Amino acid sequence: MTRIGLAYISGAVPGFEDFGNLPTDIVKENGLVNGNKASEELDALIIPGGTLIESNDINMDLNTEIKKMARDGKPIIGICAGFQLLSNQIDIGRKSPVPIVKDGLGLIDVNFSPLITSDRVKAKVFNNSFFVKNQTEDVDGFHTHTYGKVEGDAKPLFYSQVQRMNYGDTNEKGDYNIFSGACNDDGNVIGTMIHGILDENPVLVENLLEQIDATNIDEIYNRNIEVKKFLQSEVGINTNIKIPEITPNEKPKYLMIGSNGSDSGKTFILTGLAGALRKRGYKVALLKVGPDVRDIIPGLYLTKGKMEDFASVKIGHLGWKDIESTIKKLNSSDYDIVLIEGVMSVFTGLLNEKVPFSAAEIAMSSNIPMILASGVNKGGIESAAIDLVSHANMLEKFGVSVEAILLNKVYNDNIFDNVVPYIQNNTNVKKVLKLPKLKSADMRGFIPEVEIRYELFTHHAMELIENNLNIDEIIAMAREVEFNKIYSFDEIKSKVI
Numbered sequence: 001m002t003r004i005g006l007a008y009i010s011g012a013v014p015g016f017e018d019f020g021n022l023p024t025d026i027v028k029e030n031g032l033v034n035g036n037k038a039s040e041e042l043d044a045l046i047i048p049g050g051t052l053i054e055s056n057d058i059n060m061d062l063n064t065e066i067k068k069m070a071r072d073g074k075p076i077i078g079i080c081a082g083f084q085l086l087s088n089q090i091d092i093g094r095k096s097p098v099p100i101v102k103d104g105l106g107l108i109d110v111n112f113s114p115l116i117t118s119d120r121v122k123a124k125v126f127n128n129s130f131f132v133k134n135q136t137e138d139v140d141g142f143h144t145h146t147y148g149k150v151e152g153d154a155k156p157l158f159y160s161q162v163q164r165m166n167y168g169d170t171n172e173k174g175d176y177n178i179f180s181g182a183c184n185d186d187g188n189v190i191g192t193m194i195h196g197i198l199d200e201n202p203v204l205v206e207n208l209l210e211q212i213d214a215t216n217i218d219e220i221y222n223r224n225i226e227v228k229k230f231l232q233s234e235v236g237i238n239t240n241i242k243i244p245e246i247t248p249n250e251k252p253k254y255l256m257i258g259s260n261g262s263d264s265g266k267t268f269i270l271t272g273l274a275g276a277l278r279k280r281g282y283k284v285a286l287l288k289v290g291p292d293v294r295d296i297i298p299g300l301y302l303t304k305g306k307m308e309d310f311a312s313v314k315i316g317h318l319g320w321k322d323i324e325s326t327i328k329k330l331n332s333s334d335y336d337i338v339l340i341e342g343v344m345s346v347f348t349g350l351l352n353e354k355v356p357f358s359a360a361e362i363a364m365s366s367n368i369p370m371i372l373a374s375g376v377n378k379g380g381i382e383s384a385a386i387d388l389v390s391h392a393n394m395l396e397k398f399g400v401s402v403e404a405i406l407l408n409k410v411y412n413d414n415i416f417d418n419v420v421p422y423i424q425n426n427t428n429v430k431k432v433l434k435l436p437k438l439k440s441a442d443m444r445g446f447i448p449e450v451e452i453r454y455e456l457f458t459h460h461a462m463e464l465i466e467n468n469l470n471i472d473e474i475i476a477m478a479r480e481v482e483f484n485k486i487y488s489f490d491e492i493k494s495k496v497i
Contacts, residue, residue: 001216001219001223002213002220003025003033003041004023004025004045004208004212005024005033006023006025006046006048007082008027008028008231009059009062010454010455011237011454012048012081012082012237013048013049013300014048014304015232015303015304015306016048016195016297017196017307018198018228018306019046019199020202020205021221022198022205022208022220023046023224024224024227025227026230027042027062028062029062031061039065039074043074043075043212043214044075044076044077045075046076046079047066047076047082048081048082049082050081050301052085053081053084053092054102054453058085066105067105070107073188074212075131075188075208077190077191077198078189078190078191079191079193079194079195082191083108083182083191084104084147085104086104088103088110088111089101089103089111089112090112090113091111091147094114094147107189108154108183108184109153109154110150110153111152112148112149113147114147114149115166116145116148116167116294117143117160117162118143118144118291118292118293118312119160120141121160121161121162121180122160123140123159123160123176124158124159124161125138125139125157125158126155128155128156129187129188130188131187131190131211132157132204133207134203135201135203135207139197139200140196141197141200141201143162143178143195144195144294145193148178148180150182150193154182155182155185155187156182157182157183157190157192158179159176159179159181160178160193161175161176161177161178162178164291180192232304234304235275235278235302235303236301236458236459243278243281245281246281248283249337251331251480252285252331252480253475254340254369254480254481255338255340255369255477256339256341256342256368256371257269257339257370258346258360258363258371258372258373258395259372259373259375260345260346260384260388263378264374265409266295266342267298268408268457268464269408269435269461269465271458272461272462272464272466273299273474274286274303275458275461275462276465276466276471277339277475278302282475283305283335283336284305284335284337284339285305285330285333285335285337286299286300286303286311286338286339286341287310287311287313287326288340288343289313289315289319289343290312290315291318291319292343297454299339301454309321310329313340315349315361317354323486327482331480331482342362344359346370346372346395347394350492355489360395360398361486361487365484365486365487366482366483367399367481367484368479368481369400370400370401370402370403371404371405371477372391372392372429374406374407374408376407376408376409376410377409377411377437380415385419385423388423392428393426393427394496397495398492403429404432404433405423405431405432405433406432406435407435408435409436410434410436410437416434419432420432433469435465436464
């Protein structure tokens, strides 16, 4: 039968998308498929996104099999980090005074360097491969990258229409402004920065199936069901943490992780909670307020969840889907728990005349309960406590239920114990939680906006959360919600003033 492999390796996100429901077999780090060499077993290979380059997780055995398949003319499709792996080299030195260059396999003649994009996109198609044959219209998908600048002499396949780059609006004319896909001279090795490209563009799926002479389509899709069952059987990749079956909730329950500012650890907290909940059998949806959905990818690495079309909650003109349609869709889904990561401070953007423009307004719109977190590494535990009291009381004024206050990166238990009664006596919040300062010999790969190693980041996040928080208590904080209303600017201003 026709067999299409999916690379299942540390640092990859094989559950991030469905890849057109095509993968029939899992390819491990050793380059084997059911004990045999991938190049001998497979008709095609898909390499998913992730942090394959930053994590140095590609084994030489797998590299050898990829090169052998390429030489044999078999289709190889690399998406995001998979594309980077197929390229010449990648500069992962964002915020570094000098480039930090990692070598790819040199199968596609392009180089990568830092460029942040997190947009839903359309992309123009260039007919340089079997892959795009008969694709006469723009393709659809999404970008979510830190190292997305592609330059080189390879044959182009796609140029994306990207509105925002490096946190700013830069494309008012709506130009096709990002080189987002290329192939080798023979057209069988394909790289693209467009996620969801096989899920959202059926012509490309048909082209791949035709190229590998696939006639047993039903068998391919049936085997794909088994591949997905395998993906969903384990928390993360190669952890051997098996996911139990539980009775699902009738409707999902929601909980937001908000904060009093950036660098509070929201992403770390959400990632650890996502893994801990998935480990208990819950199906967890992950959402980000605003456009930067890169922040929820570590959590999706653990849950093997998809990057849903509602994963980015729209604020102003930023983001993918409005909160009203998102709540409606989620409430008819099979998710058990929805974790929502806020953006910056919960009040950042509150007084922008466009509404909603802050995490607080998203919580207000649907009575979403919140854990309010602060890192204590900048101003100390005492300053964080005072700031959190102010934030909690203002949120109460807006009708947002703060279920718990969480001090993150706590370096002194005695000081923490002394601020707990201050917080409890000056707010209506009775649960005051703490996470200790993470101590790791290797802190590289812990910054989502710069360099992140999913295997390392997620392991520490889940371990810290499970060792220091009562997960049952966290589950009890989540509640079913319904969309109510978006508060007008005048209503917000009257409450603030």
